Amino acid sequence: KILDDIEKSVLSKTKLESDLKDAKKGRETSNDREEKLEVLSKLERSVEQVDQQLALYKEMDPDTIRKLRDDAKIALDAANRWTDNLFAIKRFCSEKFYMDSSAFDSQFGLPDNFDYVS
Numbered sequence: 001k002i003l004d005d006i007e008k009s010v011l012s013k014t015k016l017e018s019d020l021k022d023a024k025k026g027r028e029t030s031n032d033r034e035e036k037l038e039v040l041s042k043l044e045r046s047v048e049q050v051d052q053q054l055a056l057y058k059e060m061d062p063d064t065i066r067k068l069r070d071d072a073k074i075a076l077d078a079a080n081r082w083t084d085n086l087f088a089i090k091r092f093c094s095e096k097f098y099m100d101s102s103a104f105d106s107q108f109g110l111p112d113n114f115d116y117v118s
Contacts, residue, residue, distance in 0.1 A: 079117045086110070 027033070058064060093099045105112065 076117055083114075083116050086114075 090104050
C-alpha cells in the first residue's frame, strides 16, 4: 500500500512538472511580452478610471431615478395614511370627548395648516 502511494505521488509529481512546462511556454521573458503586459496594465487602469467616472453618474441612471420616484411615492402615501389616521383620531376625540378641533391641535402640537401632503 505504501509503495502504491509513493508510485501515485511520483506520477502526480511528473504530471505536475509537465503541466508547469506547458504553462511556461509562451511566457518566456521577451520585449514583445513586456510590451503587451504594459499595454494590458494601461488598459486595466483605463477601465478602472472609466468605472470610477461611471460611479459618479450612477445617480443619473434611469433605473436609479425610477427607484427614487417609486420610493417618494411610497413615502407620500405613507405620510397621507398617517395624516388620515390623525384626522380619524381627531374626529373620534371630537365625538367621544366633545373636544374642540383647535384644542386637539394645540394639545398634540399640530399646526393650524396641518393637511394632506400633495
